[in-house]
Amino acid sequence: MQPFEWSTATSISDAVKSQAGAATAQQGASVRYIAGGTNLVDYMKLNAETPRKLVDINGLELNGIERLPDGTMRIGALARNSAVAHDESVRAAYPVLSQAILSGASTQLRNMATTAGNLLQKTRCVYYRDPSTACNKREPGSGCSAIEGHNRMLAILGTSAHCIATNPSDQNVALMALEATVHVTGVKGPRSVPISAFYLLPGSTPQQETVLVPGDLVTHITIPALPEGARSGYLKLRDRASYEFALSSAAVVLKVENGRVAFVRIALGGVGTIPWRTPEAEEALRGKAPTAEHFRAAAEVALRAAKPQSQNAFKVELAKRCLTHALMQASQQA
Amino acid sequence: MAQETQTNPKPMFESKVIGVSTPRIDGPFKTTGTAKYTSDHNFPDLVYAWPVTATISSGSVTGVDTSQARKMPGVVAVYTHEDIGPLYRTPPAAGFSMIQDERRPPLEDAEVRYYGQYVGVAVAKTVEQARAAAEAVRVSYKQTPLNINGTLLGTPLSTPSMRRGSHRGDAAASFEASAVQHDAVYKTPSATHNPIELHATVAVYDDGRFTLYETSQAIVNHRDTLAAVLGVSPENVQVITRFLGSGFGGKLWPWPHSALAAACARNLNQPVKLVVSRSMMFQSVGHRPAIDQQVKLGAETNGKLTTIVHNYVNHTSMADDYSEGCGEATALLYSCPNVDITSGMARRNVGTPTSMRGPGAVPGLYAVESAMDELAVKLEMDPVALRLLNEPEKDESSGKPFSSRHLAECLKVGAEKFGWSQRNPAVGSMKNAEGMTVGWGVAACSWGAMRIEAKAMVELLVDGTARVTCATQDIGGGTYTTFAQLVSHETGIPLQKVAVVLGDTRLPDGPISGGSWTTATITPAVLSAAQNAVKALVQVALRAQHSPFAGKSEDDLELVEGVVRLKADTSVALSQEEVLRLANIKAVSGNAESRGTLGAHNDYSFHSFGAQFVEVTWQPEIARLRVSRVVTVIDAGRMLNPRTAQNQIEGAVVMGIGMAMFESTEYDERTGAPINASLADYVMPVNADCPKIDVTFLDYPDYHLNALGARGVGEIGMAGVAAAVTGAVYHATGVRVRSLPVRIEDLLVPAHGHEVA
Ligand SMILES: Cc1cc2nc3c(=O)[nH]c(=O)nc-3n(C[C@H](O)[C@H](O)[C@H](O)COP(=O)(O)OP(=O)(O)OC[C@H]3O[C@@H](n4cnc5c(N)ncnc54)[C@H](O)[C@@H]3O)c2cc1C
């Protein structure tokens, strides 16, 4: 770990100012906000992240979780993962979000981890974390060690010739299916970004993971109300029963009316370079009867573009089973 | 010193402590955080060492640039192979001393033979500064081609040909002639020991003398080995391990960090602490090697075994020979006229392997017991019945009778407890209450029992307490408690009044904590030492001034519950305190030394046995496999402390589940780096993966091994688990996994009868 400076932000504008001068808010950022620290500090210890300065934002009052009059849920950037997952109104309105968060990490980590920190957590690709290896995400232009190496955990959707790393988050998969909006305050003031436009595919610049620019502080996220009668759920498949990242996961929102799928949103985790929304699969389901065959057919559509790597071809079938089963579960809820 | 006495053990039924579930006497220290583990030792002027590790696995160091590192804050020194100073190789192991798996001292030369090998070390005032400096050292290399090929059988060996092990009859001919044949290769990957406590050394140097606080499962061997490496005499090395955060075999023999820390302390004349990082744990402190095992079984159509062939190759490092004894149990588990076991080693650019819990038998029985399960399928025979049919009368490899063997009873009791008679052998045919598919598997297991040499001393003190000392160590299994139980049993002094002092080489030489030998080994030494201490106390009682026993002889007296009394008239009595106060003696002591069975002539074949019954649940719709139930029945002699013994079996079963389902150290083929070298990436069972584990001990004392009939339970519980799991997986899914661990991708195939090798 390289030596770094520590400062404490006393206001949002103070925080924004302290990061504004940095060259990038992406990989290689010289100034980083620190929230729970559960991702950032780990990676600093491994020299995968090498900020010169940390700005502690924990003093900012950004931890509220509230239901706005129009039914929108507003979750502060610093709301702890455990607080969100156990919040009564979140559990009632968005079971998928609560389930997704609780399926991740451990109790201790969730007690520290924050909404924004989770939103911005880095990939678990083993090469990204090992500075003795080539990695385009960590060191642009150095090459990708994973493509011909250990890639069992990595992505099959949204990959490029430069990077195949998975976005490892569970929370973000749920947020994708819930069409959340990320609210950011930057040098030019506040703005909001729909989550579908928040993450960037790796392409030839895998070091750029989001649309954030220097100074941008995530202040909160909002989640629109779901249609009356919609069910939601999260299913995560992994090597062991707990405390492990997804090999494949699915967040689904489903409303069945008169024996037909009236509303559906699907996002996949563990398989995409970003939390993976699949409008085509949703389209394929709309108006169909909620049967295992139709769900499986939608899953086929969702994985149509899958491009497996040397060790993870199994994820294609696994993701299909995962999505099919998640939809089955949602359709069977009372 | 007195020799052990086999005579006159206390009859079992009288004991208030032997065979009684006893909480660990050191438990409160651990639960209150006052137990001082190795890296908890601190000294004034202590500095921290952090190794510089190779990022290639084959080649040599061509240059080391330490200039930047030396300038960094807090840095005291940076050493490389050019200036670390003298470190010697140990002479070849002799009996149970000078054992070391990696025999090259650290920084001996510029050669690099595995990824993570130490190529330098930085020393600084804080651990963070040392780590930062080590990372700032720039090393350049000349690389040579590396070999970490995961295929072992059929690739070039370290020796001209396979080494022949136990054999009898004519296996080749009988296999050809067998009515039913099974021939398959079973693969187990490299596995890394991951005790929570990292390996560590705190080295204190004072005028030619080293005090080494170590994470060691064998302090006496560590002392002798490090003395040789450091080039000093053994009396100038003291090794201390008061508490160990477990080792699983990985901490049996010294690894290079120990010599590195000691050399830094010597060079700087300052105490040095070196804690090996978690990722280094995957590189330079041993691992269970990858192994390929071919098993050929031949049988008559009624299931009677005619042939067992077991050929296996394990990987070893470029510089050292580590051979995994996979065939140990194969030779004696079943009755079979034709047996042939051969083994070999194949060199790879990996760190030197070492023993991991149940070395040899654990991977060996995975292969042999899987083959038995496959044979049972071919024979259309129940796998429990197949094993019972082939139960031997004696150890057919040595011709000796077993000291105590109850494998058949283990199988029968286990089958009963598990409900085995309900098993429908058809693949995928069984469902649980929730409608999930279940699979049931079984395996037998065996583990050699042994005693090695040990010395111990027992003192009886004027304050009415006892103190027992021995240079062995408690690695977490409950050895402190066993010592207290033994002394309390022999002297009648209550457990609470027995102080146990272990983990320091200034004490009488004790055994290694390995091989599950500790209990069997210390029992005779401690009982004899206690008897000798009691004799000494009686002598004092007879001779003390104004003794009420004046004129009596030793035979007239007895010590009962801390009171010396006349056998003929028990009202004539003096407490231990009174005797010693009367004589103005602070303490009397008894020493004893017991011999080992290792290398000695034995009339019996000493082994423990057991049976593992496993249930898995399988949800094909989400490819979810879980171990849902385990029944384990163990025949390992008398349980001195059923409570800690049960802990050992439960923990071992969990490790067995890890072996079957999760654990695998993966190497990057291009660099030789263990790529999943962290607790996040090296998957092991967590609590949610641990099913209900039902442990039964048959509790037949093995009096041929020692007076209390105790064998040992540290390893046997892990043997057989992986085979029972893969058998259950086959029963549930139709997929036969012959390459561990069982992974989701192995099970995603829709069809039955698939094989994964
Ligand atoms: C052992 C382990 C297991 C895990 N398992 C899982 C799992 O199964 N599933 C899963 O989803 N996750 C898992 N995680 C990851 C965990 O969810 C993340 O570490 C956590 O969510 C990060 O939150 P944090 O607040 O600690 O972030 P930090 O580490 O504080 O920050 C992470 C990043 O976000 C940036 N950041 C933080 N807040 C803001 C803000 N307000 N505005 C702009 N930038 C900000 C930081 O600068 C940094 O770049 C695991 C982590 C560990 C260590």
Ligand code: SF4
């Ligand atoms: S997959 Fe991405 S993160 Fe992993 S090594 Fe390649 S470039 Fe780096």
